[in-house]
Amino acid sequence: MPSIVGNLACQRNSYLRRLETTVVSCVPSTPKNNSSGTGSSEEKLKSIPLEKRPAADLKSFEIEFEDTVLFPEGGGQPEDHGLIKLCERTHASQPAEILITRIARHGLRAVHFSSSPLEPGTKVVQEVSWDRRWDHMQQHTGQHLLSAVMDTYQGLETLGWSMGASPSLMPNMNFVELGRKPTDAEISEIQHRCNSIIAENRQVTVDTPSDADTTSLPSDYDASQGLVRVVKIDGIDENPCCGTHLSQTSHISLILISHTQPIRGTNTRLYFTCGQRAITLATYSIRAARSIAGIVSASISDLENVISKVTKIDLELRDAKRAKRRLEAELAKFEAENIKRSFNGVTQIMEESGMASNNSSAGMDFILSLQSELKQPLTMFPNLTYDTTGLTILVTPTTYRDVGQGGITKEDGPGPMVILGDPTLVAKATERIRTDPILTDPPVQPATREGAKKAGNSGGGGIKGGGKGSRWQGKALKLGTAQINALRAISYSN
Numbered sequence: 001m002p003s004i005v006g007n008l009a010c011q012r013n014s015y016l017r018r019l020e021t022t023v024v025s026c027v028p029s030t031p032k033n034n035s036s037g038t039g040s041s042e043e044k045l046k047s048i049p050l051e052k053r054p055a056a057d058l059k060s061f062e063i064e065f066e067d068t069v070l071f072p073e074g075g076g077q078p079e080d081h082g083l084i085k086l087c088e089r090t091h092a093s094q095p096a097e098i099l100i101t102r103i104a105r106h107g108l109r110a111v112h113f114s115s116s117p118l119e120p121g122t123k124v125v126q127e128v129s130w131d132r133r134w135d136h137m138q139q140h141t142g143q144h145l146l147s148a149v150m151d152t153y154q155g156l157e158t159l160g161w162s163m164g165a166s167p168s169l170m171p172n173m174n175f176v177e178l179g180r181k182p183t184d185a186e187i188s189e190i191q192h193r194c195n196s197i198i199a200e201n202r203q204v205t206v207d208t209p210s211d212a213d214t215t216s217l218p219s220d221y222d223a224s225q226g227l228v229r230v231v232k233i234d235g236i237d238e239n240p241c242c243g244t245h246l247s248q249t250s251h252i253s254l255i256l257i258s259h260t261q262p263i264r265g266t267n268t269r270l271y272f273t274c275g276q277r278a279i280t281l282a283t284y285s286i287r288a289a290r291s292i293a294g295i296v297s298a299s300i301s302d303l304e305n306v307i308s309k310v311t312k313i314d315l316e317l318r319d320a321k322r323a324k325r326r327l328e329a330e331l332a333k334f335e336a337e338n339i340k341r342s343f344n345g346v347t348q349i350m351e352e353s354g355m356a357s358n359n360s361s362a363g364m365d366f367i368l369s370l371q372s373e374l375k376q377p378l379t380m381f382p383n384l385t386y387d388t389t390g391l392t393i394l395v396t397p398t399t400y401r402d403v404g405q406g407g408i409t410k411e412d413g414p415g416p417m418v419i420l421g422d423p424t425l426v427a428k429a430t431e432r433i434r435t436d437p438i439l440t441d442p443p444v445q446p447a448t449r450e451g452a453k454k455a456g457n458s459g460g461g462g463i464k465g466g467g468k469g470s471r472w473q474g475k476a477l478k479l480g481t482a483q484i485n486a487l488r489a490i491s492y493s494n
C-alpha cells in the first residue's frame, strides 16, 4: 500500500532531497486524466497489460510509488519537478532516468506523470529539483507568516492566496487576497513585523492531530483514511495545510511586500515575494531604477527626483503627441489642397468606384487625415478613386475629354497620380505597377518615353514617380482603359 498524500516522504521531511523507492503501479494516461481527477476509463485501462494498450495512450504514464519525495500540487503550492533514476534497467531501450514535471493528487494518491512506463516492482531513486522546491517552501511558509501577522489587523484576514510561478528570468510575485486595502503605514508595519519574526528564527512544526478540523480539506480527499496536517509557527500561528514547509522562520530569509491591486469590488490583492525570489526581484528593481535614473540624468540616491523627472517627461511627451496630431492634420489639409489642385483639370471622370475609407489598421494619423480631407471633394468625383483595404489610388489623365453624348476621347499625356495608404500596401502596389506589363508599356509619344527614361523610370514609361512610406506621388504618362483596369486590379488585390 503506497504512502497516502498527507503522509508522503516529502511531507514527513520537507528537507529530504532523494529517496529510494519502488514502483507500485503504472497505467497509460488518458487526456481526461491529464486534465484532472480520475475516470472510469482509467480503471478500464488498468485491466489491460501495458504491452497490449493502444500506442496513442502510451505517450504518458501515471506512475505511483511506494512513497515519494516529489510533492504533488496542493495548498496553493505547485508540484515539484524531479528525476526518477532507475537502479537497474530491464532492457537497453529504457532511459536511465526520467524527468518528472507533473505530479497530481488523485484523492489520497500521488500520481507521477512519466514519458516512459515503469514496471511495478522496479526499484528507483527519486531526486527532487531542489532550487524549485526551496523557492516554493520560502514562498509558502512566508505566506503563512504574512497571513498570521495580518490576522492581527482588523479586516486584513487572508481570504485566499496564489503563488506566482517559479522564477525564470524575472520573478513572479505571490499575492494574498484581503477584504480591504491596507494603508501604506500598515503595509510597512506588517513588513517590518514579518521580517522581525524571521530574524527571531521561530520553529515551524507540523502536527497531525486526530481531532483536527476537516472542513478545509478538498472534497475528493477522504478524511477518514487521510491525515490532516497542521502547520505551526511557534507562538504565532496554527494553520491546516498539506504543503511542504521550512523548519524555521529564518529560512524564509526575507519578506518583501510590493503593491496592492483592487479586485472583486472592495477586495484587494497584496503582492509579495519571499526569500531568494525577493532578493532577485530587488536586484532587478535596483538595476531598472539605475537605468531610468541614468536616462533622466538623475541620481539613484534621490528616487523622488527620478520619479518627478519621469513624470515631467511623460507630460511633455503627451503634449508633443497632441501637437504632432494637430500639425499632421494641418499638413493633411495642405496636402489635400495640393492634390485637389492637381486634379482640378479633370473634365471627365472614369468608371465608377466608391471611396470606402475603411482603413484604421495602421494608426497612420496623417494618412487617415489626408484621406478624410480628400473624401468630401472626391465624392463629387466618385470615379477618381479606388479604395478597398486602406489603399487609395488617385489617378487622372489630363487628356481625357468629354465629347458629349457619353463619348470620351483620350490623348496620351502625363496626368497626376497619388497612392495613399498603409506603407506596406503602398510598397506592394508600386512594386506591382513597376512590373505590370500594361502599366510599364512605353507611352505612345517617343519623346515622352525618352523623358521617362531620363527620369529613371525602370518600368519604361507608363507610370513614373516616387515616394516612401504611406504616400507615393507621380505621373501617369499613358492612361487608357487597360491601364485603369490594371490599376483597379492592383487596388482591389490588396
Ligand SMILES: [Zn+2]
Pocket (backbone or CB within 6 Å): 075, 076, 140, 144, 240, 241, 242, 243
Ligand atoms: Zn499552506
